[in-house]
Amino acid sequence: MAGGCIIDAEVISLNQSKDTYSIGEAAKMIGSTVKTIRYYDEIELLRPSFHTEGGHRLYTPQDVWRLELITTLRYLNFGISDIRKLMSGELGVSQALDLQIEALETQIGTMNSMLSILQQAKQHEAEDTLHSGQSLTYVSSLVDSLTANAQKRKQFVSTKMEESHLLDGIPHEWRISFLHFFDKYMMKETKLSAQQTLAWKEVQEIINDPAYIADLARLELPFFTMANHPQIEADAWVKKMETLRIRATEAMEKRWPLDSPAVQSMVWDFVMMYASIEHAGDPEAFFRKQARYMLDSVTERILRFNKLCKTVNPEWSQIVDGINLLQEGMRLRLKQMEED
Known part of the structure; x- marks a missing residue:
């Protein structure tokens, strides 16, 4: 269940005859929050198709599908800017996937680099019993040598x-x-x-x-x-x-x-x-x-x-x-x- 993105079957069965959904219903269907969906409206990432006479947001099934897509992309760590470009067609799906794969590979490389520093510091702490407790100083010197x-x-x-x-x-x-x-x-x-x-x-x-x-x-x-x-x-x-x-x-x-x-x-x-x-x-x-x-x-x-x-x-x-x-x-x- 990627980040709660799959619409609950029971919820669908209860609402399948409806043409529009309240913001609360839409949030429940995609496993998100009212606050998050309201934020997407405020930044004009996804605006509801309709409003009630009292100004309450109403979402169509197509709106809900797009909200689910946004939630899935956010789970995969896509930024708001890239999601906006994807949904507008400004950014192709293949290109977007390549960009995200590259971004994640960079993060993996970064994590491996940090992991190496911590492992070296731990080894230094274990081996240098005469100066036990100075591993943080050693970490600092390692980072300075790399940056x-x-x-x-x-x-x-x-x-x-x-x-x-x-x-x-x-x-x-x-x-x-x-x-x-x-x-x-x-x-x-x-x-x-x-x-x-x-x-x-x-x-x-x-x-x-x-x-x-x-x-x-x-x-x-x-x-x-x-x-x-x-x-x-x-x-x-x-x-x-x-x-x-x-x-x-x-x-x-x-x-x-x-x-x-x-x-x-x-x-x-x-x-x-x-x-x-x-x-x-x-x-x-x-x-x-x-x-x-x-x-x-x-x-x-x-x-x-x-x-x-x-x-x-x-x-x-x-x-x-x-x-x-x-x-x-x-x-x-x-x-x-x-x-x-």
Whole structure:
């Protein structure tokens, strides 16, 4: 009985002739609580199809089925955001299952890592009879040896950038601009959790992979080209990018559609950040070429890197989700351009 998700047969038999159910009846049928179902209504995950004249919620059999589905997905540890996307069709079932399997595998890896630390500490306590009672100190030293503070992370990235020669030939101020968001979000002086440490370890493995550096070089070629022939100062460019990030966050919070003037204006501004004076004569031609390049340059390694960074610091989601919004907006605009 997955989390009480199976509708009780006796309850069904008592209500099978009914067209609608009260919130209490619906809660009993799916093995949940009135408070939980009310919460789903409040966040607009699932709203009842009807209300009584007195304002009480009434749920149809279809509503109850959807509530049961939500309960099942919650039992399987799906987040509210993913459930919303699944039920709206924005996220495919296969993709959602892959994401959840990956998330659970990450949790298993995290638990194994923590288990290893505790087992080592217990063994240390049993063997070191002269210093009995100091296992907590030993645990702390083990964790410190595994986690990477901000300074260690900065040093690692700095060393890899030099070794890769990715930023060779780029003016110093533009090198700082290139790493602006990464430094701002990924290099915060916060102690990483076990799960974040595991993610950071994989981030390091990806950065160490020459194939990833090649992917990154291709993806960021427009930036490198612009940095060598800038139309504005590096600081001004960063401020514009920060403004775009804020606009993208607002668009996502307010759920503006991709074809809305606000989102499309943002998409246009983002792509044109890479334009030079020579493109002023035919900006639409530049948009087509640049947008297609940006979309075609995203690889699985790039996507994996961004996902891991979201685990290391959830604030990175603002960057990744904003980029995803811009990319979807680009696809829509390109499609509209082709149809015109």
